[in-house]
Amino acid sequence: MRSRSQYLREMGLTPWALTTDTRGIASQHVEPASSDVEPLGKVPPSGWASLQQQVGNCTRCNLHTTRKTTVFGEGDPKADWLLVGEAPGAEEDRQGLPFVGRAGQLLNRMLFSVDLARDEVFVANVLKCRPPDNRDPFGEEVSTCVSFLHQQVTFIQPKIILAMGRFAAQALLRTDQTIGQLRGRIHRYPAYDIPLVVTYHPAYLLRSPQAKAKAWDDLILALAEFDGAAGSENV
Ligand code: URA
Numbered sequence: 001m002r003s004r005s006q007y008l009r010e011m012g013l014t015p016w017a018l019t020t021d022t023r024g025i026a027s028q029h030v031e032p033a034s035s036d037v038e039p040l041g042k043v044p045p046s047g048w049a050s051l052q053q054q055v056g057n058c059t060r061c062n063l064h065t066t067r068k069t070t071v072f073g074e075g076d077p078k079a080d081w082l083l084v085g086e087a088p089g090a091e092e093d094r095q096g097l098p099f100v101g102r103a104g105q106l107l108n109r110m111l112f113s114v115d116l117a118r119d120e121v122f123v124a125n126v127l128k129c130r131p132p133d134n135r136d137p138f139g140e141e142v143s144t145c146v147s148f149l150h151q152q153v154t155f156i157q158p159k160i161i162l163a164m165g166r167f168a169a170q171a172l173l174r175t176d177q178t179i180g181q182l183r184g185r186i187h188r189y190p191a192y193d194i195p196l197v198v199t200y201h202p203a204y205l206l207r208s209p210q211a212k213a214k215a216w217d218d219l220i221l222a223l224a225e226f227d228g229a230a231g232s233e234n235v
Pocket of ligand 1: 085086087088089092097098099100101103104125203
């Protein structure tokens with residue numbers, strides 16, 4: 001694994017130009033699984049191929065009229081790490097693959113910096129179709145589409161989830177809290193008690209490079225949680 005300063009250099013930042021906010025890491029704590037939410041595990045786990053087909057044929061919302069293709073997600077369907085973004089952009093809509101544009105290149109560098117390869121993880125989005133002109137997803141689009149994501153979680157059973165950006169964090173945790181309120185601690189994906197870390201969306205990091213240091217802290221928090229959980233399995 002690269003050091004924090006190597007990571008920041010690879011991400012295009014000079015480490016000495018940064019102020020470090022480590023409060024999040026210091027204040028991390030484990031939240032109990034929320035009991036007041038309907039268990040997401042009730043989502044029937046369709047077979048993977050059938051789920052892919054359902055997404056590919058989906059006409060549940062208007063986005064199907066403007067998309068070029070659906071973007072199911074990509075990676076190992078039995079991955080330990082599940083990364084969740086917001087929605088496909090123009091390039092993803094063309095290729096049918098998540099995070100293949102500029103934000104995807106940054107995501108690849110972030111993964112590389114913690115020795116994770118794209119084919120070791122699964123990358124998905126809350127929405128499987130591109131909102132026109134890259135506008136924010138509408139609430140009803142999220143509520144219509146999110147069951148596909150919950151079924152993906154049910155099938156993959158990842159050991160850790162990284163929610164990238166507000167839409168992923170709020171949809172997975174069923175909250176309206178902000179990224180600022182959610183970062184810096186371990187949450188639990190409600191149905192399966194899977195540890196979940198919230199971080200900034202790579203597209204936001206492209207616009208606000210000063211936040212890359214905090215994204216590094218988030219990755220380290222996720223890695224520590226993953227390593228700790230993996231270690232305790234071997235005891
Ligand atoms: N932004 C996302 O949230 N997802 C993608 O797949 C690409 C850009």
